[in-house]
Amino acid sequence: MELFWFIPTYGDGRHIGTNRGARAITPAYLRQIATAADELGYEGVLLPTGRACEDAWVVASTLIPFTRKLKFLVAVRPGLMSPTLAARMASAFDRASEGRLLVNVVTGGDPEELEGDGVYLEHGDRYEVTDEFLHIWRNTLSGQSVDHEGKHLKVTGAKVFYPPVQNPHPPLFFGGSSPAGIDVAIKHCDVYLTWGEPPEQVKQKIDAVRELAEASGKKLRFGIRLHVIVRETEEEAWKAANELIRYLDDDTIAKAQKVYARMDSHGQRRMADLHGGDRSKLVISPNLWAGIGLARGGAGTALVGSPEQVAERIREYADLGIETFILSGYPHLEEAHRVAELLFPLLPRDSSKPAIHSRPQQPAAGEIVAYEHFPGSPADGFQRLPTSNRKE
Numbered sequence: 001m002e003l004f005w006f007i008p009t010y011g012d013g014r015h016i017g018t019n020r021g022a023r024a025i026t027p028a029y030l031r032q033i034a035t036a037a038d039e040l041g042y043e044g045v046l047l048p049t050g051r052a053c054e055d056a057w058v059v060a061s062t063l064i065p066f067t068r069k070l071k072f073l074v075a076v077r078p079g080l081m082s083p084t085l086a087a088r089m090a091s092a093f094d095r096a097s098e099g100r101l102l103v104n105v106v107t108g109g110d111p112e113e114l115e116g117d118g119v120y121l122e123h124g125d126r127y128e129v130t131d132e133f134l135h136i137w138r139n140t141l142s143g144q145s146v147d148h149e150g151k152h153l154k155v156t157g158a159k160v161f162y163p164p165v166q167n168p169h170p171p172l173f174f175g176g177s178s179p180a181g182i183d184v185a186i187k188h189c190d191v192y193l194t195w196g197e198p199p200e201q202v203k204q205k206i207d208a209v210r211e212l213a214e215a216s217g218k219k220l221r222f223g224i225r226l227h228v229i230v231r232e233t234e235e236e237a238w239k240a241a242n243e244l245i246r247y248l249d250d251d252t253i254a255k256a257q258k259v260y261a262r263m264d265s266h267g268q269r270r271m272a273d274l275h276g277g278d279r280s281k282l283v284i285s286p287n288l289w290a291g292i293g294l295a296r297g298g299a300g301t302a303l304v305g306s307p308e309q310v311a312e313r314i315r316e317y318a319d320l321g322i323e324t325f326i327l328s329g330y331p332h333l334e335e336a337h338r339v340a341e342l343l344f345p346l347l348p349r350d351s352s353k354p355a356i357h358s359r360p361q362q363p364a365a366g367e368i369v370a371y372e373h374f375p376g377s378p379a380d381g382f383q384r385l386p387t388s389n390r391k392e
Contacts, residue, residue, distance in 0.1 A: 109265025
């Protein structure tokens with residue numbers, strides 16, 4: 001079982017949907033959260049992406065020197081950036097962090113936000129772009145020279161000269177509930193992510209994805225994104241949950257739900273359907289509470305209860321096949337400590353770290369000649385290029 005934490009690059013505080021108890025998201029505050037997660041023993045942290053967030057790559061890069069073992073789950077955005085640029089960024093980050101990069105593939109589910117970034121594509125077309133993007137991204141990071149002419153993307157002689165530490169590339173995480181999203185996940189990714197739906201719904205989704213993956217000869221791992229409100233007693237935990245939405249008024253809920261309703265994300269629709277914006281329908285499964293989703297997009301559910309209750313619910317998800325748990329809580333600094341203190345001793349965690357399948361850190365010595373050739377023998381560097389370019 002891997003336990004991750006969350007870097008709240010779009011806001012934090014003691015209450016949601018209000019500026020009461022709010023905190024400024026400064027570089028110093030984000031460093032506090034990251035160093036706490038590192039010292040407490042979380043395997044990694046997720047950095048969110050979108051126009052409401054500080055840039056995930058820039059923020060994660062600033063946190064590398066302040067952490068030792070912490071992995072960074074950082075988003076690539078097909079359609080917003082070129083696959084070769086994204087591959088070079090990933091390689092540079094992976095080398096700078098000595099193999100601590102994980103990559104979260106985010107296609108995007110809000111047409112209005114995407115149009116603000118210059119992307120005018122329908123839902124299915126966006127996943128076609130993602131498919132082509134990941135094909136180029138993966139093959140260039142694997143050391144190939146790629147020619148590709150697809151419906152949406154075209155590259156000629158695409159290369160990455162400096163390899164990542166992790167071989168063949170940093171692991172790919174992907175969350176998508178639509179058939180098109182699941183197809184891309186099976187084809188390209190290592191870990192399939194789901195938001196914190198009730199266990200029976202998670203089981204249905206995982207079973208379906210696993211069956212499709214096995215039919216394609218692919219073995220996927222699974223992860224889940226959840227908030228946690230854990231206290232020494234169940235009564236205290238539910239009191240804390242109600243306190244979190246204490247200042248959340250109906251106008252704010254209506255405004256938030258209007259935005260989420262315009263999205264064509266299947267996962268966001270499933271999250272919204274859990275509560276329908278109704279305060280009276282927030283307990284959707286034992287110890288699973290949908291109150292955060294009244295105002296927050298994406299992950300909108302929290303496990304609420306005593307340490308024993310929350311640990312039991314986490315083990316239920318683990319029994320379904322979930323290996324990676326990406327957790328968070330408000331405020332993120334204090335709750336990182338609370339979750340580690342109350343939950344870690346109750347969960348079956350493997351403290352041993354798997355060895356990174358790594359390549360030499362320095363691919364070649366000397367300056368590249370004419371922006372293309374390493375001096376000396378190609379075997380001295382990452383220039384394991386085929387005699388003829390890969391054709392698609």
